[in-house]
Amino acid sequence: MCQNSQLVQSGARSRQGFPILTRQQASTSKKDSVRVLLIGGIHGDELSASSAVFQWMQWLPPSDSSPLHWNIVPVLNPDGMLAAKPRRVNANGVDLNRNFPTPRWNVEAQRYWVSKTGRDPRRFPGSSPLSEPESRWLSEEIKRFKPQLIISVHAPFGVLDFDGPVDPPVRFGALRLAPIGVYPGSLGAYSGNQVPVLTIELPSAGRLPEQAEMRRIWQDMLKWIEQNIPSSNQVAMAGAKPNAH
């Protein structure tokens, strides 16, 4: 699956020096295609999240029949995932999904870590926002790619969550919408104001759903994107503000 995934080096490396790999696939059939950034494995111990992204990459329609422009990062936290015992955090002990520069990060992220998690080392937000090469690269990539939708895959809560200005999905396969909260420094809190961020929480961190369910989630997701995420031209034509970052 990995070899079939057409991954290339992004040029960025993790804290420990692993390359961060991506797949870029523009649409050649649709000029003004919706740009989707799909991310797996921001938490290294959620193995199913990366496996799901690898599985979905096998089902991507070819660029001449796909209406979407994909930018796919199956393993954002290779340090955590490739550790002898997979870890949520990167090699510097930082929870990358708490390291994004949300408003008042310096106060809120530290306060949350101390008072709400009891200084849980699995949830350490870092010493400063974007202190880590992985989160720094992703933040730059969002500015460069200008996605109209960001999808981040996690586990094991078995729900969908959504931050953004359009109607949220109700259900993909057996996964239903159930907000899991907003955390200082998270990708959803960072990008959700300008770009919709869809969080998919698979039901188990160690095991993928059955193939049929994986396909239902994928197809429901594609349908929801098509019906709900306008391309930049459509937004401009509707007289609304495009999602400039």
Ligand SMILES: [Zn+2]
């Ligand atoms: Zn997670």
